[in-house]
Amino acid sequence: MKAIALIGFMGAGKTSVGRLLAEKLEMKFVDLDELIEEKAKMTVLEIFRLRGENYFRKVEAETLKGALQVEDTVISTGGGSVIRSENREILRSKSIVIYLTAGAGDILKRVGNTGDSRPLLNVDSPLHEIERLLEKRQPLYENVADITVDTTGMEINLIVDKVINEVNNLNSKNRKNDNRR
Numbered sequence: 001m002k003a004i005a006l007i008g009f010m011g012a013g014k015t016s017v018g019r020l021l022a023e024k025l026e027m028k029f030v031d032l033d034e035l036i037e038e039k040a041k042m043t044v045l046e047i048f049r050l051r052g053e054n055y056f057r058k059v060e061a062e063t064l065k066g067a068l069q070v071e072d073t074v075i076s077t078g079g080g081s082v083i084r085s086e087n088r089e090i091l092r093s094k095s096i097v098i099y100l101t102a103g104a105g106d107i108l109k110r111v112g113n114t115g116d117s118r119p120l121l122n123v124d125s126p127l128h129e130i131e132r133l134l135e136k137r138q139p140l141y142e143n144v145a146d147i148t149v150d151t152t153g154m155e156i157n158l159i160v161d162k163v164i165n166e167v168n169n170l171n172s173k174n175r176k177n178d179n180r181r
């Protein structure tokens, strides 16, 4: 099966949903930030501090490209992976893209107030920053998504079951369209 990529803002649940989804579908699981850390031999926080966001985005793009070459894989991406148009293109062509949404308040609760592991939220008013980034990124997420799942107030098992259901619907719709051709 084609790779499944989870996209969405920080704290939307991409990693935990991705891991459980892969387990249920018996697919491999990779977390893009973890791959980036292995590749750069630094944590995400260190990469931002020592090399800057541009360098991070460059490694992120290379890593995403590599990860999407492998079939039968669930990939949880970082929240900013849709910023570059080359990433959006490759996500669209190489994977089924699942967009997990959550409101700014929920996101803040989930990521907490510290920017310990999320350098972009290490600011005076993380809520404002979440709102500002969400406004910029929402159209980009929507632009690549095949399936959108609102995670507000939903328990992880339910989110994963909903994703599986939607992926099955999409696959059977695509099969029908292929048969008509």
Ligand code: S3P
Pocket (backbone or CB within 6 Å): 008, 009, 010, 011, 014, 033, 044, 077, 078, 079, 080, 081, 117, 118, 119, 120
């Ligand atoms: C980022 C999200 C993070 C990580 C980096 C930048 C972003 O990943 O890639 O801190 O730009 O939104 P998560 O979405 O997994 O927190």
